[in-house]
Amino acid sequence: MKTKRSVGKTLVWIVAILVVVGVGLWFTPTNYLAVAPGITGNLSQMVEVSHGHSPGRGKLLMVAVEIGQLNELLYLGAKLDPNVEILPLNYATGGLDMKQYEQLNYAMMSGSKLSAEVAGERLAGLNASVTTVPGAQVEGVLKSGTAAGKLKAGDLIVAVGPYKVTSPIQIRTLMQKHFTFGQIVPFTVIRHHQRLVIPIKTMHLADDPAPAIGVVIGQDLDWHIPRPVTIKSENIGGPSAGMMFALEIYDQITGKNLARGRVVAGTGEIAPNGTVSQIGGVAQKVITVHRAGATIFLCPQANYAKALHMARSKGYHMTIYPVKTLAQALKDIEIGTSANA
Numbered sequence: 001m002k003t004k005r006s007v008g009k010t011l012v013w014i015v016a017i018l019v020v021v022g023v024g025l026w027f028t029p030t031n032y033l034a035v036a037p038g039i040t041g042n043l044s045q046m047v048e049v050s051h052g053h054s055p056g057r058g059k060l061l062m063v064a065v066e067i068g069q070l071n072e073l074l075y076l077g078a079k080l081d082p083n084v085e086i087l088p089l090n091y092a093t094g095g096l097d098m099k100q101y102e103q104l105n106y107a108m109m110s111g112s113k114l115s116a117e118v119a120g121e122r123l124a125g126l127n128a129s130v131t132t133v134p135g136a137q138v139e140g141v142l143k144s145g146t147a148a149g150k151l152k153a154g155d156l157i158v159a160v161g162p163y164k165v166t167s168p169i170q171i172r173t174l175m176q177k178h179f180t181f182g183q184i185v186p187f188t189v190i191r192h193h194q195r196l197v198i199p200i201k202t203m204h205l206a207d208d209p210a211p212a213i214g215v216v217i218g219q220d221l222d223w224h225i226p227r228p229v230t231i232k233s234e235n236i237g238g239p240s241a242g243m244m245f246a247l248e249i250y251d252q253i254t255g256k257n258l259a260r261g262r263v264v265a266g267t268g269e270i271a272p273n274g275t276v277s278q279i280g281g282v283a284q285k286v287i288t289v290h291r292a293g294a295t296i297f298l299c300p301q302a303n304y305a306k307a308l309h310m311a312r313s314k315g316y317h318m319t320i321y322p323v324k325t326l327a328q329a330l331k332d333i334e335i336g337t338s339a340n341a
Contacts, residue, residue, distance in 0.1 A: 030070045033092045034078045035085040035280065037287040038065040040265060040294075041236070043248035050228040052252030058259025060248050062241040063267045063288050065281035069098050083287055092280075094216065095205075097143045103153060104140040104216060105237025112242040113231045114223050118272040119242075119326050120249030126226045130272045133220035134158070135190070136168040145214015146201045151189065156220055158195075159188035168217045175202070176210035183211065227253060240279035242270030243298065246326050247333065258333050265289040266298030266329065274326035278302035283310040290316045297321070298329050 041062045044055035069089060070078060078084045093101040114130070121128035138155040141147050151157075157165050160174050179185055184199050202211035229249055233241070244266045251258045258264070267285055268276040282303040287310070289297045297320045299307045304322035311318055321332040 030072055030075045031089045032070045032075055032078075033087050033089050034066075034068055034070050034074065035087065035284055036066040036078075036081075037083055037284045037291070038063070040064070040288060040292040041233075041241075043244055046232050047245060047248040047252065048230045049249055049252040052227075053255035055252075056255075056257030056259065057261040058257070059263045060244060060251065060259050061263065061265040061289075061292055061294060062244040063265050063285045063292075064236050064238075064241070065284045065288070067092075067281075083284065085281065085284060094140075095142050095144070095214075096140055096216070100140050100143060102237060107139055107153065108239040109233055109237045109241070111218075111221075112239040112269065113229075113233070113245060114221070114225070115239075115270050115272050116231070116242045116245035117225045117229045117249060118223065119270050119274045120246035121225060121227055121229075121253065122272075123246065123250045123274065123326055123330065124253040126253070127224075128226055128272075129224045131222045131224075132167070133222055134166040135220060136165055136171050136217040137220040138189075138215050139218045140216035142214035142216075145212070146203045147213040147215045150198050150200055151187070151213075151215055152191065154191070156190040157187055157217065158190055161185055168219055171217060172210050175212065179211050181211050185213075187213075238279075239269040240267045240281075243268035243276050243300075243323070243326060243329060246270050246274075247329060250326075250330065258330075262296060263292065263294040264296040264298070264333055265292060265294035266333075267303075268298065268300045268323065268329070270326060276300050276323050276325055276329065282307045286310040286316065286318075286320075287314070290314065290318065294318060296333065298323055298332060300324070 043060045043062055078086055118128040118130050135156040135158045138151050138153055140153055141151055159165055163174050165171060179202055181202055181204050184201050187198050187200055189196050200213045205212045231245055267279055269279055278300040282299055283306055286307050295318050297318050301322035301324050307320050323329040
């Protein structure tokens with residue numbers, strides 16, 4: 001028969017062991033990333049168009065998710081949470097480490113703002129435009145790539161070896177056609193208005209038959225935006241707020257008051273021509289939208305089925321509109337706010 005004292009000692013040992021195990025799990029990272037419901041942002045407080053109209057009644061909201069690498073303890077918790085989506089780390093980040101992934105997302109947010117400004121002002125009838133700059137812009141550098149420490153985000157690649165580069169898509173073709181694995185290749189880049197030639201050894205990346213150096217590249221663009229716009233995105237990254245930025249810009253230029261007293265949320269990557277592209281984490285965004293009290297949710301058509309499934313499974317009362325273009329989003333939001341008025 002155990003005494004109270006011996007039982008107490010046993011409980012102390014059990015608690016101590018659990019604490020040690022918990023601490024160990026906390027400091028043990030996994031190769032997984034969690035996508036969880038995040039926050040909304042009132043766009044009238046985030047976006048300011050020069051000489052624009054004051055906000056009317058209601059709110060237009062952008063939606064963000066929480067993203068972070070899981071340790072073993074958080075992984076166990078995430079597995080038990082139906083509102084959290086778990087993704088393989090490399091699948092989500094494209095091979096970038098978390099710091100580089102965050103930097104890439106901030107760069108994507110910057111590009112999203114500019115795209116939204118052009119798309120929103122064009123929708124409002126202004127002569128906004130964007131032109132491509134010849135070359136391929138470095139948007140991120142893989143930590144394990146041979147370009148690490150040599151190329152930087154913002155570098156503009158204008159030549160690979162003796163071959164001129166005018167667009168990002170050219171680089172992979174040139175690498176596959178003219179170079180081999182392990183070869184040292186001179187990359188000509190423009191950095192802070194200086195022309196540099198940087199030799200980099202090619203490497204092999206998984207599932208890619210072409211020699212590579214481990215960089216994420218995109219097209220550098222020259223923007224013409226007639227009406228100055230300020231967008232305060234704080235520490236939010238990624239391109240998915242673009243469509244809603246554009247609608248808020250349109251709203252402030254035209255004074256249409258799109259919300260009409262309602263809470264309207266939306267998500268979608270925007271191109272300067274007004275095309276709306278799919279985004280990640282839409283199921284978690286539906287939860288965030290519901291928590292914010294929105295009754296109308298605009299999302300890319302490619303994300304619509306998943307968003308609708310989440311809303312129905314949760315029993316949420318909201319109208320979800322699938323959109324392909326900014327003009328369609330405008331039409332849907334006007335119909336939605338009128339129907340719910």
